[in-house]
Every structure is written in C-alpha cells, then in structure tokens.
Amino acid sequence: MSPVKAKSFVASRLPENTGVCGWVAMLPPRVEKPRLEGALTADVVVIGGGFAGLSAARRLSQLDPQLRVAVLEVGGIGEGSAGRNSGFIIDLPHEVSSEDFSEASSNKSRRDITVQRTAIALASELAAEQGWGPDILDPCGRYSVAMSAEGDKHLVTYARQLAELGEAHTLLDAKETAEITGCPAFTSGLFMPGTVMIQPAAYIRAVADSLKEPVRVFERTPALSFARVDGGWLVKTPHGSVEAGQIILANNGHAQSFGFFSGRLLHVFTYASLTEEFDPARLSGARKWGATPALPMGTTVRRINGKGGDRILIRSRYTYNPGLDVGDGEMRRAGALHDRKFAARFPGLPNIGMEYRWAGAMAITWNSVPAFGEVEQGIIAACGCNGLGASKATASGIAAAEMALGVSSELSRIYQTFQPPKSLPPQPLTTIGAKITLAVREWNAGDE
Known part of the structure; x- marks a missing residue:
C-alpha cells in the first residue's frame, strides 16, 4: 500500500448523523465519558469509538494490560454508525446469491467465516465476562427470508452451499416461516444458528464501559488533526491533545477526511x-x-420485544453520497419505501406508524477488501467495512491491534493476504456507475 507522503493530516470534515436512531432513543440516559481536556500521553490513540475502534482497544488491552490507550469518539458512544447498525453479527457469507457461493469461492467463504467468527468470539467473550443479557447480546441465530420464486431459488442454492461447507442450517417453507415471523408474505426461509443479535447502541455503550484503565475513552472528542512529532504522533482535539507512538484509524469512511484512501x-x-x-x-x-433478505439489497426486518410492547425494524434503500451527508429528500424517499415494505409484510398492523427513522454510513471498496494496514509509519487503518459492519469492522479492529503490537494470529495472517483497495474510476464515472449499480441491484431485489 502506497503511504501518504504528508506528515501532517487535518480533517476536512467531521461525521454527522442523520435522523433519530431508534436504538439510541430506546435506551435510558447515561453518564457519558468525559471529553478530552488538556494534554495526554498514551502508547496508542484510537480514532473512532465504534465497532472497529472499541474492538481494537479491547484487543490491545488483552495483549498488553499495561498499554496506555486513548479512544477518541467524535460524538456520544453509540450515536454514530455503529449504533445505527441493524444489529446482526453474522458468521456466514452474507449475500445469498449463487454467484457468490459457487464451488470456486469456497476458500473465500471459509476465510470470511473465520474473520466473522473472530468478531463473534470477541463479543461473546465480553458478554460472558460482563454478564450481559439478551437485551444487549443474544446468540439466537438469524433467518434469511424470501418473498418470490427467485428468492426461494437463492435460499435453496445457498443452503446447498452451506451443506458443502459443513455449516448448520434449516430450510423452512412458507407456513413454517409464517409461524415464526407472523408474516404471511414470506414464501420461504432459511435459519442459520451462528449469528449473534445485538442491540447495537446498547452493545457499543457496554463495550466502551467494559474498558478499564489504562484504557481511556473520551466522548465528544473529535480528532481534528495529527502530525508527526519526535517518537510518534500528536493528535489535536478541540480542547486537548494526545501524544502517542501509534494511531489506529478506526473511523471507516472518514479516514478519507484526513486524506487517506x-x-x-x-x-x-x-x-x-x-x-x-x-x-x-x-x-x-x-x-x-x-x-x-434472500436477495442482495433487499429488506432486513427485525421484531424487537420490549416491556411496553413490540416494535418492527425495517431496513432498506441504499444511496451513494460521496459528500458523506444525506439530504431530507433522501430520508423522505427511504421512509416512504419503508412504509410500503412494512405494509406488504404486516397487513395485520395497518395503523402502526414509524416512530424513528435514520441513516447510517458504510464505506465500500471496489474490490471488496478492507481499507486496512499501515498507511503511514505508526498509523494503522481499520476501515472500509464493505457492509456487515458489526462483523467485519470488529474483526478489522482486532487485526489492527495485533498489527500494532506485532502479534501473529490466524486473523492477522488472513488480513495480510488482502490486496489494497483498488482505485475508483475518475469522476463523474464513479458517481454514474455507483448510482446505476445501486439502482439495478435494488430493482433486481424487487419485493424482497
């Protein structure tokens, strides 16, 4: 990977969140970690307090309990993209399409399973250690559901490939799927027991709260710049600074705001x-x-039970936003689509409205590899999750921590095999191509 030549990096923008995230809104108020005030010295500073950043901090503290680690989160813990996740820590390859699960890709599938199960292992270990209940983390598995003959076909193809990989699964017909979901519109389903379900905002809060000295988490503390100093890097924030020997860049697409990738x-x-x-x-x-969903870029659905009643989450719609912001019009169009998707799946709930709507950011590379590795001496990136953020970003954070301390593991060896992210076509070709690709794939998903 070609290093960035400059020795000083200044953020061109900071992350912004669009819409009120229901996961956060459902949680009780909490006492936030303090913002960084004054000058601090650490061994490693982690920029980003989401899946990647907090997992990196956890792994660093496991490898060296004496290591001084400072985690800088631009907003409140759980309010960013990680807390806006759908809450699936998935162990298996995600897109259930025959071209992605051909015999030729079985080695890639096994590699992906190893990566994603490393993330589940970290989450499960924390849950056992901290005594979390199913309201934070529930190892209940997941379903993939179809609403069309094409979707049914993809589930059968996927199930056949899982059998070849030796992975547990159960195919369900329409009646069996309806008995579980209460949804008569689903034509078939596939249950996979290895997925862990989380309340993402609660999970991120709990991971942050599990970190103890000498790991320190700072909220409302954006990294504004970092520059080379003798022996390391000086990271400046609005009210303070951190000097550290190494930086782990765990801010996903906003790594680009500092000039990387x-x-x-x-x-x-x-x-x-x-x-x-x-x-x-x-x-x-x-x-x-x-x-x-059975088809890529279809609709994800969750039923959530609470003390005051139940809720349904609908996630669908994808837009390309190179400026890293979302407009009101895009939110309205997505909301209208969600209302139609909800009505088609749950006709018995005609008067139930949506209380919360929100958007969340992903960073995708053209060749579907993470934006990972040492991008400048002493700066390791754990970015570019390519979707499946709860699984892949967690794994990237673990791998970045191991790279920082020179530790070899099966996960770190897998990450060493990834190619660098490919350069995108020049503008406006990238924008045109991205928008057409998203539109075609959503159209192909149809009712799914």
Missing part, C-alpha cells in the same frame, strides 16, 4: 425505520427474531 472508498448510506410500540397480541409468531 483518496479515490478508493465508495460512501454508501443505508436507511432504517422503527415502528412505534404495539400490543404483541396483534402479531403472531415469535416476539424476537431478525431476518436478512
């Missing part, structure tokens, strides 16, 4: 809506489940 990251936003609470007696089936 220029022309190599596609900034894509996805959208979610969460209903108001409803009487669980109004909808049959299990009160807690999550389902990803």
Whole structure:
C-alpha cells in the first residue's frame, strides 16, 4: 500500500448523523465519558469509538494490560454508525446469491467465516465476562427470508452451499416461516444458528464501559488533526491533545477526511425505520427474531420485544453520497419505501406508524477488501467495512491491534493476504456507475 507522503493530516470534515436512531432513543440516559481536556500521553490513540475502534482497544488491552490507550469518539458512544447498525453479527457469507457461493469461492467463504467468527468470539467473550443479557447480546441465530420464486431459488442454492461447507442450517417453507415471523408474505426461509443479535447502541455503550484503565475513552472528542512529532504522533482535539507512538484509524469512511484512501472508498448510506410500540397480541409468531433478505439489497426486518410492547425494524434503500451527508429528500424517499415494505409484510398492523427513522454510513471498496494496514509509519487503518459492519469492522479492529503490537494470529495472517483497495474510476464515472449499480441491484431485489 502506497503511504501518504504528508506528515501532517487535518480533517476536512467531521461525521454527522442523520435522523433519530431508534436504538439510541430506546435506551435510558447515561453518564457519558468525559471529553478530552488538556494534554495526554498514551502508547496508542484510537480514532473512532465504534465497532472497529472499541474492538481494537479491547484487543490491545488483552495483549498488553499495561498499554496506555486513548479512544477518541467524535460524538456520544453509540450515536454514530455503529449504533445505527441493524444489529446482526453474522458468521456466514452474507449475500445469498449463487454467484457468490459457487464451488470456486469456497476458500473465500471459509476465510470470511473465520474473520466473522473472530468478531463473534470477541463479543461473546465480553458478554460472558460482563454478564450481559439478551437485551444487549443474544446468540439466537438469524433467518434469511424470501418473498418470490427467485428468492426461494437463492435460499435453496445457498443452503446447498452451506451443506458443502459443513455449516448448520434449516430450510423452512412458507407456513413454517409464517409461524415464526407472523408474516404471511414470506414464501420461504432459511435459519442459520451462528449469528449473534445485538442491540447495537446498547452493545457499543457496554463495550466502551467494559474498558478499564489504562484504557481511556473520551466522548465528544473529535480528532481534528495529527502530525508527526519526535517518537510518534500528536493528535489535536478541540480542547486537548494526545501524544502517542501509534494511531489506529478506526473511523471507516472518514479516514478519507484526513486524506487517506483518496479515490478508493465508495460512501454508501443505508436507511432504517422503527415502528412505534404495539400490543404483541396483534402479531403472531415469535416476539424476537431478525431476518436478512434472500436477495442482495433487499429488506432486513427485525421484531424487537420490549416491556411496553413490540416494535418492527425495517431496513432498506441504499444511496451513494460521496459528500458523506444525506439530504431530507433522501430520508423522505427511504421512509416512504419503508412504509410500503412494512405494509406488504404486516397487513395485520395497518395503523402502526414509524416512530424513528435514520441513516447510517458504510464505506465500500471496489474490490471488496478492507481499507486496512499501515498507511503511514505508526498509523494503522481499520476501515472500509464493505457492509456487515458489526462483523467485519470488529474483526478489522482486532487485526489492527495485533498489527500494532506485532502479534501473529490466524486473523492477522488472513488480513495480510488482502490486496489494497483498488482505485475508483475518475469522476463523474464513479458517481454514474455507483448510482446505476445501486439502482439495478435494488430493482433486481424487487419485493424482497
């Protein structure tokens, strides 16, 4: 990977969140970690307090309990993209399409499974250590559901490939799927037991709260710049600074805001809506489940049970936003689509409205590899999750921590095999191509 030549890096923009995230809104108020005030010295500074950054901090503290680590989060813990996730820590390759699961790709599938199960292992270890309940992390598995003959075909193809990989799964017909989901529109389903479901905002908060001295987490503390100094790097924030020997850049697409991976990251936003609470007696089936779509870029659905009633989460719609911001019009269009998707799946809930709507950012590379590695001496990037942020960003954070301390593991060896992110075509070709690709794939997904 070609290093960036400059020795001083200044943020051109800071992350902004669009819409009110229902995951955060459902949680009780919390006492935030302090913002950074004054000068601090650390061994490693982690920029970003999401899946990648907090997982890196956790792994660093495991490898060297005496290591001084400072985690800088631009906003409140859980308010950013990680807390806006759909909450699936998935162990298996995600897109259930035959071309992605051919015999020729079995080695890649096994590699991806190893990467993603490393993320699940970290989350499960923390849950056992901290005594978290299923309201934070639930190893309940997930469903993939179809709403068309094409979707049914893809689930059968995927199930066959899982069998060849030796992975547990159960195919369900329409009646069996309806008994679980309460949704008569699903034509088939596939259950995979290895996925861990999380309440993403609660999970991110809990991971941050689990970190103890000499790891320190600072909220409302954006990294504004960092520059080379004798023996390391000086990171400046609005009210203080951190001098450290190494930086782990765990801010996903916003690594580009500091000048890294220029022309190599596609900034894509996805959208979610969460209903108001409803009487669980109004909808049959299990009160807690999550389902990803049979076809890529279809609709993800979760039923969430709470003390005051149940809610349904709908996630669908993808837009290319190279400026890293989302407009009101895009939110309205996504919301209208979610309302139609909800009505098609749950006709027995005609008067249930959406209480929260939000957008979340992803960073995608053209060749679907992470934006990972030492991008400047002493600066290691753990970015470019390519979707599946809970799984892949967590794994990238772990791998970055191991790279920082020179530790070899099966995960770090896998990360060494990844090619650098490919350069994107020049503008306006990238914008035209990205928008056409997203539109075609959403059209292909149809009702899914």
